[in-house]
Amino acid sequence: MTATPVLALRGVSKRFGAVQALTDVDLEIHAGEVVALVGDNGAGKSTLVKTIAGVHPIDEGVIEWQGRQVSVNRPQDAQHLGIATVYQDLALADNIDVVGNLFLGREIRRYGIVLNEVEMERRSRELLDSLSIRIPSVRIPIASLSGGQRQVVAIARSMLGEPKLVILDEPTAALGVEQTAQVLDLVERLRARGLAVLLISHNMADVKAVADRVAVLRLGGNNGVFDVRTTSQEEIIAAITGATDNAVTRRASRTAEVQK
Amino acid sequence: MSIDKTSSARHAAVDAPGAAEGAVAAVDPRLLVQQEGIAGYVTEFKRKIKAGELGSIPVIVGLILIAAIFTSLNSNFLGPGNITNILVQMAGTGLIATGIVFVLLLGEIDLSVGSVSGLSSAIFAVLAITHGMNNILALVLALASGAVAGAIHGFFFARVGVPAFAVTLAGLLFWNGLMLQVLGPDGTINIPSDNVVYKLEGYYFSDVAAAYILALVAVVIYFWTAFSQNRRRQQAGVPARPVSDILMRTVLIAIVAFGVAIIFNQYKGLPLAVVIFVGLLVITDFVLRRTTYGRKVFSLGGSVEASRRAGINVTVIRITVFMIAGFFAALGGLFLASQIAAANQGAGAGNLLMNSIAAAVIGGTSLFGGRGRTWNALLGVLVIISIQVGLGIQGVAAPIVSMVTGAVLLATVVIDAITRKTQRSAGRA
Numbered sequence: 198m199t200a201t202p203v204l205a206l207r208g209v210s211k212r213f214g215a216v217q218a219l220t221d222v223d224l225e226i227h228a229g230e231v232v233a234l235v236g237d238n239g240a241g242k243s244t245l246v247k248t249i250a251g252v253h254p255i256d257e258g259v260i261e262w263q264g265r266q267v268s269v270n271r272p273q274d275a276q277h278l279g280i281a282t283v284y285q286d287l288a289l290a291d292n293i294d295v296v297g298n299l300f301l302g303r304e305i306r307r308y309g310i311v312l313n314e315v316e317m318e319r320r321s322r323e324l325l326d327s328l329s330i331r332i333p334s335v336r337i338p339i340a341s342l343s344g345g346q347r348q349v350v351a352i353a354r355s356m357l358g359e360p361k362l363v364i365l366d367e368p369t370a371a372l373g374v375e376q377t378a379q380v381l382d383l384v385e386r387l388r389a390r391g392l393a394v395l396l397i398s399h400n401m402a403d404v405k406a407v408a409d410r411v412a413v414l415r416l417g418g419n420n421g422v423f424d425v426r427t428t429s430q431e432e433i434i435a436a437i438t439g440a441t442d443n444a445v446t447r448r449a450s451r452t453a454e455v456q457k
Numbered sequence: 458m459s460i461d462k463t464s465s466a467r468h469a470a471v472d473a474p475g476a477a478e479g480a481v482a483a484v485d486p487r488l489l490v491q492q493e494g495i496a497g498y499v500t501e502f503k504r505k506i507k508a509g510e511l512g513s514i515p516v517i518v519g520l521i522l523i524a525a526i527f528t529s530l531n532s533n534f535l536g537p538g539n540i541t542n543i544l545v546q547m548a549g550t551g552l553i554a555t556g557i558v559f560v561l562l563l564g565e566i567d568l569s570v571g572s573v574s575g576l577s578s579a580i581f582a583v584l585a586i587t588h589g590m591n592n593i594l595a596l597v598l599a600l601a602s603g604a605v606a607g608a609i610h611g612f613f614f615a616r617v618g619v620p621a622f623a624v625t626l627a628g629l630l631f632w633n634g635l636m637l638q639v640l641g642p643d644g645t646i647n648i649p650s651d652n653v654v655y656k657l658e659g660y661y662f663s664d665v666a667a668a669y670i671l672a673l674v675a676v677v678i679y680f681w682t683a684f685s686q687n688r689r690r691q692q693a694g695v696p697a698r699p700v701s702d703i704l705m706r707t708v709l710i711a712i713v714a715f716g717v718a719i720i721f722n723q724y725k726g727l728p729l730a731v732v733i734f735v736g737l738l739v740i741t742d743f744v745l746r747r748t749t750y751g752r753k754v755f756s757l758g759g760s761v762e763a764s765r766r767a768g769i770n771v772t773v774i775r776i777t778v779f780m781i782a783g784f785f786a787a788l789g790g791l792f793l794a795s796q797i798a799a800a801n802q803g804a805g806a807g808n809l810l811m812n813s814i815a816a817a818v819i820g821g822t823s824l825f826g827g828r829g830r831t832w833n834a835l836l837g838v839l840v841i842i843s844i845q846v847g848l849g850i851q852g853v854a855a856p857i858v859s860m861v862t863g864a865v866l867l868a869t870v871v872i873d874a875i876t877r878k879t880q881r882s883a884g885r886a
């Protein structure tokens with residue numbers, strides 16, 4: 198792999214009171230690449246996502262965006278850089294309709310402050326169509342959608358800002374078979390467009406299906422980066438659980454490094 | 458390449474075989490489309506009842522009941538004089554309730570509005586009457602005092618993180634004390650009839666044409682905005698309302714507008730107080746439902762975390778909402794002073810605070826944030842003032858009025874709670 202990564206984390210740490218959620222984490226994501234971030238419950242995946250997205254600023258370490266060191270202290274900082282995030286806890290406003298949620302925080306306006314509902318609705322339909330997303334109406338409140346429908350709305354929402362990096366925190370966890378396939382299709386489409394994707398998942402089948410590389414977090418720290426094509430599922434699981442911190446995993450991470 | 462495969466596969470799976478190629482998928486089979494005409498309204502109405510989206514229906518039913526009961530007791534209740542009195546009297550409390558709607562939309566509460574309204578009337582009276590300051594300047598300063606008080610509440614709530622009810626409870630005590638201080642030892646300052654504040658509730662456009670022209674302008678503007686909005690929707694290729702629907706609503710609005718105009722003209726003419734109150738309701742409704750600012754207020758009421766992550770400046774919105782509540786409290790205070798033609802030590806005390814909050818809630822604004830409109834303030838205050846005036850005509854004593862108002866409020870929040878339960882089971886929490 199060539200060129201500078203779109204996003205690079207170097208030695209990132211984050212602490213919540215008594216909990217050291219992240220310790221000295223490194224991570225690199227390139228354009229046109231899907232990196233899966235895996236790890237057991239509480240490993241710090243969601244926390245890592247939130248530091249990149251500016252929800253929880255980092256305590257220590259460096260975030261580099263396209264080779265340049267940046268500081269991401271607010272969600273707006275991440276948005277301006279071109280980072281779009283779909284959170285595990287979705288962050289949609291239940292009382293507002295689908296169109297309103299898609300454009301929340303970046304409404305299309307007329308005369309500076311008046312909402313251009315017509316244009317937002319037209320673009321919403323266009324966007325949902327282009328992603329083959331079907332919901333009963335774009336004008337009903339989010340509260341009346343199913344969990345899967347909310348998930349695809351949240352993903353569609355992340356696509357509106359023309360991002361360079363899309364972060365998906367367990368996007369398929371609550372989805373049915375058909376919707377899961379749709380989301381994975383979506384991920385491949387993003388990669389085909391040259392976007393970088395950071396995908397968090399507990400589902401090894403999903404990871405194997407769409408990811409190029411797998412980064413493992415364990416107890417808030419790095420536990421290896423693997424090339425999906427040359428690594429077996431067992432090796433990845435071993436790294437996640439920490440059951441076998443042995444020559445196999447070390448070798449696998451070494452070969453992954455060499456191939457870069 | 459996988460793109461083509463999946464999309465064509467999905468085409469086969471979902472679309473009807475006859476579906477035209479490249480047709481905009483705007484028409485999903487499960488789309489909630491409203492049928493045209495009366496039948497459409499009936500099905501839509503049934504769906505809303507089932508889903509627990511009662512909105513303003515209970516309060517409108519309540520108003521009809523109130524009118525029927527009091528008219529049967531005294532046929533003068535619906536006379537032009539009495540109706541005009543009710544509509545003028547409601548402006549003060551209604552304006553305060555309008556500000557409360559903003560705060561309730563955030564899911565918060567402002568307990569200081571009564572005291573702030575009293576302070577505003579005291580500041581105006583002392584500046585304009587005791588010190589002879591220019592009336593308009595004094596009025597602006599009085600309104601500004603409300604906004605400043607609101608900004609202080611907002612700061613402690615949004616920046617320092619003190620619960621809103623605690624901050625505004627402190628405000629309730631503090632601003633009341635400040636009002637007494639400002640008024641000084643005399644305690645009462647009368648407002649002469651040539652004063653601008655006296656005119657707020659005392660002035661009527663006695664020319665018959667005024668009420669009719671205003672009604673006509675309102676109907677035309679409503680029709681024109683609805684119609685042009687519809688045309689823009691059609692041009693953009695998104696579903697539009699049937700024209701029959703727009704016509705039906707316009708006719709309904711015309712009936713109400715001209716009906717009220719006729720009643721006004723049978724008495725003293727069009728009251729300035731009603732023009733200002735309704736005008737501000739139109740403006741605030743527009744701000745809340747059609748501007749980015751209003752969208753942010755609703756989004757905060759739905760989910761603070763979602764708003765924060767969407768890049769909305771939560772602190773700024775919270776502070777400005779409390780400023781709006783303070784401003785409307787101050788304005789309402791001037792109307793209430795106009796009603797009694799004086800600023801006195803009792804201003805802003807008694808049931809005023811509870812009545813304004815009750816008005817917003819009775820009108821259909823949710824206590825839980827994120828649902829409501831400023832028009833709710835009008836409907837709610839209409840209920841409260843009608844009960845007060847109606848019982849007053851019957852010679853019922855104030856304690857009973859208080860008890861009846863309390864019972865109505867309880868009934869409303871019970872309906873709100875039941876509605877929310879129904880909505881949860883219908884998936885619209």
Ligand SMILES: Nc1ncnc2c1ncn2[C@@H]1O[C@H](COP(=O)(O)OP(=O)(O)OP(=O)(O)O)[C@@H](O)[C@H]1O
Binds near residue numbers: 213214240241242
């Ligand atoms: N806002 C917070 N305040 C305090 N502690 C937190 C906070 N967010 C996360 N943590 C802690 O940080 C650790 C990592 O949590 P995180 O949510 O990142 O795990 P995760 O890898 O996403 O797990 P899961 O697979 O269950 O989603 C946990 O111990 C958690 O309790």
Ligand SMILES: [Mg+2]
Binds near residue numbers: 242243244285366
């Ligand atoms: Mg998580």
